[in-house]
Amino acid sequence: DTGVSQDPRHKITKRGQNVTFRCDPISEHNRLYWYRQTLGQGPEFLTYFQNEAQLEKSRLLSDRFSAERPKGSFSTLEIQRTEQGDSAMYLCASSPGRGRFDEQFFGPGTRLTVL
């Protein structure tokens, strides 16, 4: 499968714990995006990388959230001191990076449940 992959697919944690998610984009895609989706809502943008540079962050991304893409390939999203309100599906997407706007390909997501 050459699509976007995410790991883990499900994560259950207790409030206050730290969690880290991984996203592997489609090979040679320069852009990588993180979104969050809660029940009954569409995905909401969190942050965006062009290669290894984090170019945009949403106000939704509080200081407990940090994302990295150290070598311009895979990315990690870490949530520190998780809260019940962090429970959501975390989606990763990648795009080729040709032109200003190009098609984003989504991964299956990581479902986080904070108890």
Add this chain to the structure above:
Amino acid sequence: AQSVSQHNHHVILSEAASLELGCNYSYGGTVNLFWYVQYPGQHLQLLLKYFSGDPLVKGIKGFEAEFIKSKFSFNLRKPSVQWSDTAEYFCAVYSGTASKLTFGTGTRLQVTL
């Protein structure tokens, strides 16, 4: 900030019925518009997109959408739905200088036999 409205939250149709799902966006500049579909248990997939040119866009599986700039709309249509079209449908927009997609809240389509 741009926003996307999908007025139909849950639609139930019989097989072979025609479908139209509404999508309105709030941005006056150049927009790029998308419809994504999420089948049960699967990830988001692109149905169709509008970047420029012919405002009537054809996508996969017989879906089409029409961009009407004067109405800020990008409604999704299909002449005859199938049971396999049961899914959640999301309208999304790129706008301005942002490299992010802004999604609507989605429409859940249920097709009955």
